[in-house]
Amino acid sequence: xxxxxxxxxxxxxxxxxxxxxxxxxxxxxxxxxxxxxxxxxxxxxxxxxxxxxxxxxxxxxxxxxxxxxxxxxxxxxxxxxxxxxxxxxxxxxxxxxxxxxxxxxxxxxxxxxxxxxxxxxxxxxxxxxxxxxxxxxxxxxxxxxxxxxxxxxxxxxxxxxxxxxxxxxxxxxxxxxxxxxxxxxxxxxxxxxxxxxxxxxxxxxxxxxxxxxxxxxxxxxxxxxxxxxxxxxxxxxxxxxxxxx
Amino acid sequence: xxxxxxxxxxxxxxxxxxxxxxxxxxxxxxxxxxxxxxxxxxxxxxxxxxxxxxxxxxxxxxxxxxxxxxxxxxxxxxxxxxxxxxxxxxxxxxxxxxxxxxxxxxxxxxxxxxxxxxxxxxxxxxxxxxxxxxxxxxxxxxxxxxxxxxxxxxxxxxxxxxxxxxxxxxxxxxxxxxxxxxxxxxxxxxxxxxxxxxxxxxxxxxxxxxxxxxxxxxx
Amino acid sequence: xxxxxxxxxxxxxxxxxxxxxxxxxxxxxxxxxxxxxxxxxxxxxxxxxxxxxxxxxxxxxxxxxxxxxxxxxxxxxxxxxxxxxxxxxxxxxxxxxxxxxxxxxxxxxxxxxxxxxxxxxxxxxxxxxxxxxxxxxxxxxxxxxxxxxxxxxxxxxxxxxxxxxxxxxxxxxxxxxxxxxxxxxxxxxxxxxxxxxxxxxxxxxxxxxxxxxxxxxxxxxxx
Numbered sequence: 001x002x003x004x005x006x007x008x009x010x011x012x013x014x015x016x017x018x019x020x021x022x023x024x025x026x027x028x029x030x031x032x033x034x035x036x037x038x039x040x041x042x043x044x045x046x047x048x049x050x051x052x053x054x055x056x057x058x059x060x061x062x063x064x065x066x067x068x069x070x071x072x073x074x075x076x077x078x079x080x081x082x083x084x085x086x087x088x089x090x091x092x093x094x095x096x097x098x099x100x101x102x103x104x105x106x107x108x109x110x111x112x113x114x115x116x117x118x119x120x121x122x123x124x125x126x127x128x129x130x131x132x133x134x135x136x137x138x139x140x141x142x143x144x145x146x147x148x149x150x151x152x153x154x155x156x157x158x159x160x161x162x163x164x165x166x167x168x169x170x171x172x173x174x175x176x177x178x179x180x181x182x183x184x185x186x187x188x189x190x191x192x193x194x195x196x197x198x199x200x201x202x203x204x205x206x207x208x209x210x211x212x213x214x215x216x217x218x219x220x221x222x223x224x225x226x227x228x229x230x231x232x233x234x235x236x237x238x239x240x241x242x243x244x245x
Numbered sequence: 246x247x248x249x250x251x252x253x254x255x256x257x258x259x260x261x262x263x264x265x266x267x268x269x270x271x272x273x274x275x276x277x278x279x280x281x282x283x284x285x286x287x288x289x290x291x292x293x294x295x296x297x298x299x300x301x302x303x304x305x306x307x308x309x310x311x312x313x314x315x316x317x318x319x320x321x322x323x324x325x326x327x328x329x330x331x332x333x334x335x336x337x338x339x340x341x342x343x344x345x346x347x348x349x350x351x352x353x354x355x356x357x358x359x360x361x362x363x364x365x366x367x368x369x370x371x372x373x374x375x376x377x378x379x380x381x382x383x384x385x386x387x388x389x390x391x392x393x394x395x396x397x398x399x400x401x402x403x404x405x406x407x408x409x410x411x412x413x414x415x416x417x418x419x420x421x422x423x424x425x426x427x428x429x430x431x432x433x434x435x436x437x438x439x440x441x442x443x444x445x446x447x448x449x450x451x452x453x454x455x456x457x458x459x460x461x462x463x464x
Numbered sequence: 465x466x467x468x469x470x471x472x473x474x475x476x477x478x479x480x481x482x483x484x485x486x487x488x489x490x491x492x493x494x495x496x497x498x499x500x501x502x503x504x505x506x507x508x509x510x511x512x513x514x515x516x517x518x519x520x521x522x523x524x525x526x527x528x529x530x531x532x533x534x535x536x537x538x539x540x541x542x543x544x545x546x547x548x549x550x551x552x553x554x555x556x557x558x559x560x561x562x563x564x565x566x567x568x569x570x571x572x573x574x575x576x577x578x579x580x581x582x583x584x585x586x587x588x589x590x591x592x593x594x595x596x597x598x599x600x601x602x603x604x605x606x607x608x609x610x611x612x613x614x615x616x617x618x619x620x621x622x623x624x625x626x627x628x629x630x631x632x633x634x635x636x637x638x639x640x641x642x643x644x645x646x647x648x649x650x651x652x653x654x655x656x657x658x659x660x661x662x663x664x665x666x667x668x669x670x671x672x673x674x675x676x677x678x679x680x681x682x683x684x685x686x687x
Binding site: 056059060061062063080081082084085087089091093094095096097098099100104108109111112113114138154 | 466469470473474477480481484485540543544545546548549550551552553554555556686687
């Protein structure tokens with residue numbers, strides 16, 4: 001397993017011995033992971049594996065029980081604000097207020113992220129995700145696919161260098177999923193460092209530079225994309241999780 | 246070992262207190278034998294406050310240090326505390342009936358005790374209704390801290406509120422020395438009992454927590 | 465300062481949201497009116513009687529309306545995990561506390577001003593005096609200081625609507641008592657000096673619990 005050594009600065013994300021316990025179960029059991037700048041890491045795993053917990057800890061929404069996380073060399077415990085400026089988060093929940101318009105939501109978040117030249121930037125991100133025509137509609141009136149696109153726009157407002165994606169394609173149809181993938185893979189704003197959790201093996205393989213399988217809080221398998229093909233992956237996945245795909 | 250000493254000490258003090266209350270101390274002139282409830286009522290009032298103080302201290306330490314032993318301390322103290330507060334209210338009512346002719350009066354001490362009882366209740370309720378146990382401990386700690394800080398304000402407001410009406414007073418003049426001694430022994434006896442109960446509950450909860458921790462690690 | 469910039473962003477977002485969903489403000493207003501009317505049926509036999517019970521009715525109404533308003537403070541943040549979205553922003557947890565608190569304060573003051581007008585009209589009492597307005601503002605600050613903390617707590621429990629009043633009402637009991645007493649004195653024409661001890665209690669409560677809630681809030685929303 002690749003582990004970061006403490007001298008290298010090329011690691012965007014360094015995780016050492018990350019543990020998160022809740023009162024009746026251990027969600028993460030001593031995770032060690034290093035993600036390089038610009039690398040796309042996909043984490044596969046069944047429900048309850050700890051994928052969402054991992055994303056939440058990295059996004060500084062949750063505190064770890066033990067272990068250390070460094071983001072761009074910064075420790076969220078001491079430099080939480082600076083860390084949050086570099087991270088964009090997209091989950092299956094949109095973080096959007098349904099009775100406000102798309103524009104109002106984006107304006108709110110751009111204030112919260114100290115985005116300069118708000119209006120301009122809002123139009124920029126809206127164009128990136130292809131939602132310009134619906135900008136002044138209330139979020140509650142948008143389809144799920146549109147809401148997710150808007151959520152991505154929201155996450156890009158502050159030009160984050162690191163993207164954390166937690167099963168963003170949940171509840172979307174095929175077309176919406178491909179639109180989303182396109183947006184997320186686009187590099188107009190520079191190559192992002194990405195951690196993407198999913199339980200679709202095909203999509204995981206497609207999007208990753210490196211792929212991990214997380215089961216019951218532990219990383220049980222890790223390979224780079226060149227070493228993988230779908231058939232093998234399916235076998236491996238079934239071996240570790242008992243799930244046939 | 247320590248627990249046994251405490252147990253015997255508590256027993257000894259209790260027996261002494263009972264003797265003092267029922268044999269030694271002279272019967273009070275105006276109220277008669279019912280007055281003796283006084284020697285139970287005051288310790289209960291004192292202990293309901295002491296327990297909440299420990300809840301407060303445990304809660305602060307839990308939030309700051311995040312070690313479950315502090316939560317266990319606070320929780321155990323709250324368990325003792327609500328019992329003492331309930332008894333304080335009951336003995337208060339038993340006292341009130343012959344003295345004021347009513348089971349209940351909205352006088353400062355009783356009103357404050359009632360609110361304290363509601364705070365204890367809120368402490369437990371918030372713990373059990375949380376979506377997850379460790380969050381329940383955090384929420385309970387919040388109630389413990391906010392509630393304790395509020396207590397002086399509650400007492401002040403209720404005292405000022407009722408202060409304008411003619412007040413039935415608890416102490417008719419000073420206390421005779423024999424009554425004072427009895428009262429102090431009674432308070433001491435119950436305080437030792439409190440610490441005994443606290444230690445019992447804390448050790449039981451610690452064992453339960455340990456078992457749980459092992460179960461999680463092995464699962 | 466960036467702190468206040470973000471606080472205002474949150475308060476403004478809540479205000480905007482509130483204006484959009486007018487049903488909420490209307491339903492709390494209607495509730496307030498109903499409580500006043502029902503109390504009138506219970507007590508309102510004569511003008512003297514009304515003058516006696518008016519302060520009590522006023523503050524019971526405000527306490528209940530307060531619980532209703534505070535309950536809805538964090539519910540929109542639970543949909544679509546918006547609270548987590550806020551927590552991922554480069555803003556401290558305290559920004560969220562102050563932002564939500566000011567939003568609730570604004571909402572409650574609007575309800576209370578309208579309720580006072582209704583009260584003055586229905587009961588023919590001089591409730592729109594500077595004294596009563598001061599009492600109302602001070603007490604409402606106390607309500608939202610503690611209420612915002614507890615609302616964030618309650619929204620993470622299994623019986624949200626029940627948890628908030630059981631936590632909130634015992635804690636604010638002293639300032640409800642003080643507000644009732646001060647209002648009583650104000651209605652009977654006491655000068656400011658007569659009200660001072662009650663106002664001091666409410667003021668002290670406000671300062672203490674603004675600070676305490678500010679410090680504890682982070683613990684309540686973090687897991």
